[in-house]
Amino acid sequence: MELWWSYHHESLLPPNAGFTRTFGPGWDSFFNQFVFFTTQSNIILGITTLLLALQIKRNSEWFHIWRLVGLIDITITAIVFNFVLATGPSRGGIAELASTFEHMINPILAIVGWFVFGPSGSVTIRRMIIAAMIPILYAGFTLIRGAIMQWYPYNILDVTNLGYSGVSIYIVAIFILFLIIAFVLFLFDRWLGSKWIRH
Template structure:
């Protein structure tokens, strides 16, 4: 029950962050709706809303989540966490590229607060060990969405002359090779982060299983008799 409510709370916070961020960027003269929805952060946030809403439904109505939901939640958690990491790097590196990146409250929610809460929600599942363990195949399942997004972004960027992240723009990184290297690094981080999540989940799940399998100690009747007033007399 509480787990379902917690998941719904994250959904509500993510929706608030998305609405707030959309309202914030409306104030820019260069704002374009298509550009806003082309950010990986925004798309992964929508995925998080859908996934956590489904997960909340299962937590409130079923004894455990289905195995496929564990895979999906792990992938989406990786997406939002990596979005936060990339955003933090962009903010830190923006001055060296000749521009400033402001961080309004909506970006703070989107890139830092919600990812942290998503990790907590994901970790609680792992610690409780009620749901099936996340399989190693999740490491492969994490890639289709980023690959699809990358192909879409590169094709659209070449057409409209705009990229959501500077490391995808050949003009900003200096060469096609620079873009390829940046993409390879990000994809490698996807794989490494997902593998870490799966390993942690399976380790915590085994610990939870062992705790449940450990027999409970029953009171020793002999010790009780020895300590009784009648025997002491």
């Protein structure tokens, strides 16, 4: 829904943006949507969930790493969107519905589904360390692209307003949040695996 909306509308500026560039409507706005952390986390979560639905017993190391990334990122998406990001004007209609799913419903379904269905034993220290590289790569890519394109997806990454020092504070805070969520999932994975019958 969000991608459909982005194709038919001009991309919105983050609240209090220090820049004026926008994209679209059209393919520029459509492809720009993939720069958003929200879009990426929902795509990763959706693909890994679909693969698990087709076959829950999976041995691929990289699958479980990406599954972990999806779970952590979607949790961060919910927390940061609802408690940190400045609220922009309501877009209404299908865009507002898509936002509700991406930032609220999908994160809840993801965590509940993981609690109930597992798979158990999929969260390991090694996978946590590798998964933690993904948000670092995202931050680096976003800042480099932002400097070139003069556009940033979120006000907490708006170098024009906050400077690199201000943006760095948010990046470090979100990275710490990533590690905390990963460790909590690790502990619950061990506990649930011993208490419940999970796959």
